[in-house]
Each structure stands twice: as structure tokens, then as C-alpha cells.
Amino acid sequence: xxxxxxxxxxxxxxxxxxxxxxxxxxxxxxxxxxxxxxxxxxxxxxxxxxxxxxxxxxxxxxxxxxxxxxxxxxxxxxxxxxxxxxxxxxxxxxxxxxxxxxxxxxxxxxxxxxxxxxxxxxxxxxxxxxxxxxxxxxxxxxxxxxxxxxxxxxxxxxxxxxxxxxxxxxxxxxxxxxxxxxxxxxxxxxxxxxxxxxxxxxxxxxxxxxxxxxxxxxxxxxxxxxxxxxxxxxxxxxxxxxxxxxxxxxxxxxxxxxxxxxxxxxxxxxxxxxxxxxxxxxxxxxxxxxxxxxxxxxxxxx
Amino acid sequence: xxxxxxxxxxxxxxxxxxxxxxxxxxxxxxxxxxxxxxxxxxxxxxxxxxxxxxxxxxxxxxxxxxxxxxxxxxxxxxxxxxxxxxxxxxxxxxxxxxxxxxxxxxxxxxxxxxxxxxxxxxxxxxxxxxxxxxxxxxxxxxxxxxxxxxxxxxxxxxxxxxxxxxxxxxxxxxxxxxxxxxxxxxxxxxxxxxxxxxxxxxxxxxxxxxxxxxxxxxxxxxxxxxxxxxxxxxxxxxxxxxxxxxxxxxxxxxxxxxxxxxxxxxxxxxxxxxxxxxxxxxxxxxxxxxxxxxxxxxxxxxxxxxxxxx
Numbered sequence: 001x002x003x004x005x006x007x008x009x010x011x012x013x014x015x016x017x018x019x020x021x022x023x024x025x026x027x028x029x030x031x032x033x034x035x036x037x038x039x040x041x042x043x044x045x046x047x048x049x050x051x052x053x054x055x056x057x058x059x060x061x062x063x064x065x066x067x068x069x070x071x072x073x074x075x076x077x078x079x080x081x082x083x084x085x086x087x088x089x090x091x092x093x094x095x096x097x098x099x100x101x102x103x104x105x106x107x108x109x110x111x112x113x114x115x116x117x118x119x120x121x122x123x124x125x126x127x128x129x130x131x132x133x134x135x136x137x138x139x140x141x142x143x144x145x146x147x148x149x150x151x152x153x154x155x156x157x158x159x160x161x162x163x164x165x166x167x168x169x170x171x172x173x174x175x176x177x178x179x180x181x182x183x184x185x186x187x188x189x190x191x192x193x194x195x196x197x198x199x200x201x202x203x204x205x206x207x208x209x210x211x212x213x214x215x216x217x218x219x220x221x222x223x224x225x226x227x228x229x230x231x232x233x234x235x236x237x238x239x240x241x242x243x244x245x246x247x248x249x250x251x252x253x254x255x256x257x258x259x260x261x262x263x264x265x266x267x268x269x270x271x272x273x274x275x276x277x278x279x280x281x282x283x284x285x286x287x288x289x290x291x292x293x294x295x296x297x298x299x300x301x302x
Numbered sequence: 303x304x305x306x307x308x309x310x311x312x313x314x315x316x317x318x319x320x321x322x323x324x325x326x327x328x329x330x331x332x333x334x335x336x337x338x339x340x341x342x343x344x345x346x347x348x349x350x351x352x353x354x355x356x357x358x359x360x361x362x363x364x365x366x367x368x369x370x371x372x373x374x375x376x377x378x379x380x381x382x383x384x385x386x387x388x389x390x391x392x393x394x395x396x397x398x399x400x401x402x403x404x405x406x407x408x409x410x411x412x413x414x415x416x417x418x419x420x421x422x423x424x425x426x427x428x429x430x431x432x433x434x435x436x437x438x439x440x441x442x443x444x445x446x447x448x449x450x451x452x453x454x455x456x457x458x459x460x461x462x463x464x465x466x467x468x469x470x471x472x473x474x475x476x477x478x479x480x481x482x483x484x485x486x487x488x489x490x491x492x493x494x495x496x497x498x499x500x501x502x503x504x505x506x507x508x509x510x511x512x513x514x515x516x517x518x519x520x521x522x523x524x525x526x527x528x529x530x531x532x533x534x535x536x537x538x539x540x541x542x543x544x545x546x547x548x549x550x551x552x553x554x555x556x557x558x559x560x561x562x563x564x565x566x567x568x569x570x571x572x573x574x575x576x577x578x579x580x581x582x583x584x585x586x587x588x589x590x591x592x593x594x595x596x597x598x599x600x601x602x603x604x605x606x607x608x609x610x611x612x
Contacts (some may be wrong), residue, residue, distance in 0.1 A: 007310055045400065140337055152340050230423050270431070
């Protein structure tokens with residue numbers, strides 16, 4: 001069999017072509033057995049990666065009594081849908097949720113405005129020292145954020161920004177190295193003639209950026225906005241440091257209130273987690289293509 | 303500006319600089335205000351005693367000297383390096399294996415790819431809470447599956463031998479992101495290389511070892527460095543199970559402080575013990591450790607990274 005197939009590939013070989021087998025037979029004799037192994041492995045991997053979701057969703061729907069039994073049930077015996085309304089009322093979920101939405105909105109907006117602008121300056125204008133400075137931009141990726149938190153806290157305290165959303169929101173308006181890189185890759189791929197044409201028509205650089213390049217870059221801006229929003233939604237350390245008043249907490253910090261002195265309402269906690277995860281999953285399902293493009297943009301560079 | 307005597311700028315250069323300035327200005331301001339100044343400022347603070355209120359009092363090297371004799375500092379450093387040393391290599395292997403699986407010619411592979419990638423974009427704090435339930439010795443699925451397989455009963459977050467392993471496991475949920483990058487680089491390998499190697503009688507394992515692996519080494523290098531930088535800042539998955547602020551300043555971070563990671567201890571010093579000078583010294587040591595680790599990996603990579611002559 002294998003010998004025959006290899007012979008077929010060799011150029012100029014004199015092998016009489018076999019009559020085409022019916023497609024169904026081909027599927028059962030060749031396609032299915034060959035893809036069965038990889039398929040099983042992939043399904044197993046997915047099961048492992050989806051197990052946390054399953055654990056969360058089922059725990060969210062179990063009664064407190066069912067949740068504490070051993071062995072755990074893989075499927076809730078009765079659906080305690082009431083957990084969701086109890087979870088929302090147990091802590092000021094609505095307030096925390098709106099704070100998270102507010103933070104996410106402003107951080108995503110800041111990313112959408114700043115990163116294309118900065119990346120344009122690092123790609124479509126050829127100024128002396130540009131690539132050296134861009135090297136510094138990239139180097140900042142490797143500075144761990146916690147290294148800065150003590151000094152940043154003191155700086156923000158002097159600005160009276162503590163217990164406001166400003167320490168999270170304002171830095172987003174000054175660019176992020178990952179997003180600058182991503183936008184720059186996109187801009188470098190646009191032909192120079194576009195800018196030339198605009199310049200001949202008398203447009204200055206800012207006009208060229210605003211009216212010619214930026215509209216073309218909408219898919220890349222969408223990638224930046226999506227990733228900035230997902231990151232803002234999950235932000236933990238910064239709000240933990242800078243916010244004190246409970247009414248300003250986002251969900252990431254607010255979830256701790258499901259924990260009492262010696263007791264945690266795990267089913268309520270998982271119901272709340274489900275409500276937090278659902279927007280991210282929805283965003284992913286709606287914009288899958290953008291996510292995949294955003295992750296792989298670095299590998300295009302080679 | 304100060305470099306003007308050495309570099310001769312043509313008229314066009316100067317015009318381009320002027321044109322580019324408004325575009326890059328936001329980054330320049332942000333870089334000075336939110337990165338460079340805090341780094342320099344924390345170096346200053348590290349030579350002072352400072353509670354966050356009032357004036358800083360210069361104390362020379364005393365914060366750094368205190369570090370060397372602080373058992374909790376060494377414990378937190380050990381915990382962090384232990385975690386990073388496990389999480390990064392394991393994460394690398396997991397990402398490559400996932401990428402190889404996602405590269406199989408299976409018609410509905412996009413569905414599997416989505417399912418594997420999805421956990422990596424979920425908020426880490428939510429994943430941590432989910433993991434606390436998943437790993438619970440009483441009602442969690444993981445131990446139940448282990449008992450079904452006649453495996454050991456593990457008190458994941460209650461036994462100091464397993465707490466860091468729990469966080470390593472949690473980190474693997476994020477492997478979908480790097481796996482997609484590896485997948486892209488696998489796709490970029492020219493298929494005629496595999497075909498000619500197969501004709502020469504090379505098996506799948508040898509083709510992986512001698513064709514795939516060398517061509518994905520640049521991505522491996524990126525993953526190692528970035529993974530290490532992320533690894534040393536691990537915080538959320540330790541802070542949340544320990545109970546956060548509710549326990550006050552006296553509580554230990556996990557059984558026998560086994561979850562007292564470097565940044566956790568830094569956080570406690572700065573914001574619970576109000577010892578900003580000491581925390582700044584810790585921040586600077588972490589900064590130096592990160593740079594040294596990144597440079598060491600970079601140098602080491604010269605022996606194994608394969609760059610195509612292009």
C-alpha cells in the first residue's frame with residue numbers, strides 16, 4: 001500500500017491509476033482511521049481544558065447540600081437556578097459589575113486612541129533614531145509591573161488619585177508596548193503609495209493618519225480594543241492597590257465578599273464567576289477571528 | 303538633542319522628527335511618568351525608611367542588609383523560583399504538544415482550537431476561584447477523578463508540598479495562547495521539507511526533532527523569556543486562596559507560607575506593614591533578577607536557537 005502511494009508521487013513513474021473508490025468507502029477505510037487518533041487526543045485535551053468550566057457551571061447550579069457531598073455529582077441533581085439571584089443579592093454585584101464595565105470601557109477607549117497614534121509614529125514616519133527608541137518600547141515588556149507598584153502608589157497618592165479609577169484608566173491613554181507592536185506590524189504592511197497620494201493632495205501627516213490610514217486599520221484597532229477590554233475585565237492587582245472604598249470595587253476585588261469568617265458560599269461564588277465569564281466567552285465567540293489574529297501577529301515578523 | 307554634535311541631522315531628518323513628535327509623544331510621556339520615574343524613585347526609596355506618610359528618612363543600605371537576613375524574603379524568593387522553574391518548562395511542553403495536536407488534519411479542528419484557547423483569555427481571578435472549587439479535596443472533580451483512577455488523595459491547597467504545584471497546574475490553563483503562536487510557526491514550516499525527509503525514511507519523531515524543533519526555536523526563546531518574566535510576578539493565584547486582606551497582617555500565605563511568592567511578600571511589606579522603603583528594595587532586587595534571568599536565557603539561546611539565513 002505505502003509503496004504504491006510513494007510510487008505514485010514519484011514523477012514519471014508508470015503506475016496505472018487505480019479506479020476511484022466510492023467516497024463513502026474511502027472515508028471508512030482511510031480518512032476515519034487516520035484521523036481517529038488525532039481526533040481522540042484533541043477531544044481529550046478539550047475535555048481537560050473545559051473541565052474547569054464544567055466544574056464552575058455545575059457548582060453554580062448545585063444546592064449547598066449537594067455541593068458538599070462526596071463523591072461530587074458531575075451533573076446537578078436539581079437545578080438551583082435561585083443561586084444566581086442569591087449570588088447577585090449576596091454582595092453588591094450590580095455595583096461591582098458596573099464598576100468593571102466602566103473601567104473596561106475607559107481602558108479600551110484609551111488603548112484605541114493611543115496605540116494607533118504611537119504606532120504610526122514608529123512605522124510610517126522615518127525619523128532618525130526611530131528603531132533604537134522602538135527597541136526601548138519593546139524592552140519595557142520585560143519590566144515586571146510589580147516592580148513599579150510601590151513607587152506608583154506613592155506617586156498616585158501625591159496626585160490624590162488613590163481611591164479613584166484614574167490610576168487604572170490614565171496609563172491606558174499612553175500606549176502599551178504589545179499593542180504598539182501589533183499596530184506597527186499592521187502599518188508596516190500598508191503600501192507607501194497610500195501616504196504619498198495623500199501628501200500630494202496636500203494632507204498633513206495627522207490628516208493622512210486620521211482620514212486615510214486609520215480607516216484602513218479598523219481590523220487592527222478592533223484587535224487592540226478586544227484585548228485591552230479582556231485584560232481590563234480581569235485586572236486584579238491595580239484595583240486591589242488603588243481602590244479602598246467598597247463602592248468603587250470592580251468584580252475582581254468584590255468577589256472576596258462571598259467569603260465569610262470560616263465559610264465560603266462556593267455555589268454563589270461559582271454563580272457569580274459564571275456571570276463574569278459569560279461576557280468574555282460571548283466576546284470570544286463573536287470575534288474569534290480577531291483573537292486568533294491578535295495572538296499570532298508576533299509570529300508574522302519571523 | 304544632546305546628541306546633536308555627534309550625529310549630523312539633515313533637513314529632512316529634522317522635518318521627520320518634527321512630524322513624528324506628536325505621534326510618539328504620548329508614549330514618551332507615559333514612559334517617563336509611569337515607568338522610568340517610578341523605577342528611579344523606588345531606587346531612591348530603597349535607601350530610605352518610609353511609611354507612605356510624612357518624609358522619607360535616609361538609612362543607607364540598611365534595607366538591603368535587612369533583606370539578606372530576612373528568612374521570609376528568602377522563602378518568598380525560593381517559592382517564586384521554584385514555581386517559575388516548574389511552570390515555564392512545563393508550560394512550554396504543554397504549549398508545543400497542544401500546537402502539534404491543533405495542527406492535525408481534522409475537519410472540525412477549529413472547534414478544538416477554540417475550546418483550548420478560550421481559558422487563556424478568562425480573568426485569572428475567576429480561574430483561581432474556579433480552581434479552588436475544582437481542587438477541593440471534598441467536592442472537587444480533580445480528586446474524585448484521581449480516586450476513580452486509584453490515584454493518591456491530594457490536599458492541593460492545604461498541603462504545603464502541593465500548593466505551588468496547584469498554581470503550576472492553574473497556569474497551564476493559559477497555555478492556549480502560546481500554543482496558537484507555536485501553531486502559526488508550525489504552519490510556516492515548508493511542507494516540502496517534511497516530504498523529502500519522509501522519502502529519506504525519517505520517522506515522525508525524527509522529523510519533529512530535526513525539522514520542526516529547530517524551526518520553532520525562536521518562538522521557544524520568546525516563550526521562555528516572557529514566561530519567566532510573567533512567572534516571577536505571580537501574585538493573584540496565591541493572594542486569592544489565602545484569603546486576601548480579611549486575615550489581617552498576621553496570617554501566613556498558605557500552609558507554612560508555601561504560597562508566599564515574591565510579589566506577595568513585597569505587597570505585604572508595602573501595603574500591610576507600611577514599609578515602603580523595604581518593599582522598594584525588594585522591587586529593585588526583583589528588577590535585577592528579571593533582567594539577569596532574561597539576559598541569561600538570551601545568552602544560553604545562542605547555543606540552540608536556529609535563525610534561518612535570510
